[in-house]
Amino acid sequence: MSPNSYPPRIICFMCNWAFCEEEMRIPYNVDVIRIMCVGRIDPVLVLEAFSRGAEGVMLVGCKPPDCHFVDGNLHAKRAVKMLKKLLALVGLEPERLKLLLVAPLEEKDFNYYAKEFSEEVWKLRSSPLSKEEIMANLTAAKNAASAFRLRVLLGREEELTEFMNAYGEKIPEEEFDALLDDVVKAEFIRYKIHYLTRIKPRSVKELAQILGLKPSIVLRHITNMRRKGMIALDRVEGYTPLYKALEVR
Template identity: 35%
Template sequence: MSNTFEPEIVAFCCHYCAYTAADMAGSKRLSYPPNVKIIRVPCTGKVDAIHIMKAFQKGADGVYVAGCLEGDCHFKNGNLRAARRVQRVQALLDEIGIDSRRVEMITMSAGMGERFAKTAREFTEKIRELGPGPVKAAERDFGLSAAG
């Protein structure tokens, strides 16, 4: 089963660094798994804990938030706030029995196309090993679909 499992991954990327790094990866033709789908935000400081939770609830198997390197945030400290929120979601996931490794905070600069591709590969691989997320697992085990 897990051999054929293709995870669905949502990446919230800030406009100034991670989204640009993703474009950079593209223009350098660096391959990374197509499982990663990017949602652009002005700053990772905008990524609400509820957005991450809803992503899981809608069917994501893994979510990561990608912002600027520490000290490089276009809005001073949005990336640091995002990192703390990610920690909070991790704790909440643990409490409800979902592996907290399914969510992660990653930082990179706009020029780091290589890093974008590498982290996308690594994260996808990790989620592949962790298996289907809550919604897909319920679908598989009980034929249920998500609410909300």
């Protein structure tokens, strides 16, 4: 991201009931966007903030049990967990995203927390990736965050980890986190392949080199993507198939 010569640009999505707006002091490097509930924000908007130049993003909501929507803060925690995994795949430090849950009568004002987070982001070193690669990865991450499979899995976390199924079983949190890791990574890779093959047709070998993966793994993802109508065979050069992305609806 940017060099550490000036305060980083911070975008803050804030619950409508967190902090009194009339009494808030906002640092000049922080932009605050009021929303009805931090648990209702689309994860894609958080990634879009990074795409548009934010160096850090804060989500500010209400501490349990003060959420006006009962469990919005719990939804926010799940979304942030998934988003941090995606940021790591993008090549950005997960610490650039922070969830802050505050009480109705918070002792410290917003200015304190905003400056504290700004300092944390300021200390992070710049990404070794180029701006173009970061933007490409963010595009893949936004599409992955929109994926139906990932959204359903997040929405069922409480059901899967806290309540027993018909067989009297429930998934331990460690197993669910491992499953979430696998799904996040798989969706990110598939949408990165989609992004790369949208630019021009590419072979499995070329994609494997760009992604740093084994060709067999890339081929497995392409097979899955072909079944879903995300990619198709464009042509064969010699003995090498080249694949081209299809429009995803």
